[in-house]
Amino acid sequence: MPDRPPVPVGIAVPQVFLDGPVDMELVREFVTQAESLGYHSLWVQERILGDSPILEPFGLLGFMAALTKNIKLGTSMIMASTRNPVHLAKQFSSLDQMSRGG
Numbered sequence: 001m002p003d004r005p006p007v008p009v010g011i012a013v014p015q016v017f018l019d020g021p022v023d024m025e026l027v028r029e030f031v032t033q034a035e036s037l038g039y040h041s042l043w044v045q046e047r048i049l050g051d052s053p054i055l056e057p058f059g060l061l062g063f064m065a066a067l068t069k070n071i072k073l074g075t076s077m078i079m080a081s082t083r084n085p086v087h088l089a090k091q092f093s094s095l096d097q098m099s100r101g102g
Contacts, residue, residue: 008040012076013064015044015055022053027060031067041072046079058091065099073099 011034014027034042042064044057061073073095080088 006038010041010043010072010074011039012043012045013060015057015060016047016050017053022055024063027055027063028067031064031071035068035071039071041074042068043074043076045075045077047077048079048082058095061095062098065095068099 013034014023014030017023031042044055044060044064046057047054057075057078061075064073078088
């Protein structure tokens, strides 16, 4: 069988905590382990309603950018209609700089 390049696989980062308070150590370990295992990308989402604590996506992406070097970062869901378009563009631009284009 010929050698094939690996299939790029992404994974969602834990950002909803059903059984207690937000656990940033769990998030840190998850992110660093995903990068060391060779995942292509890490994904977050935005949710503004719910009964469980959930981390805001831009803050979480900034945290992840500080922990990673090669893995790509992305959002699977952003409620763009609830955000000022200039501020949203600035947030994405800042994240692009913090993650070195990741």
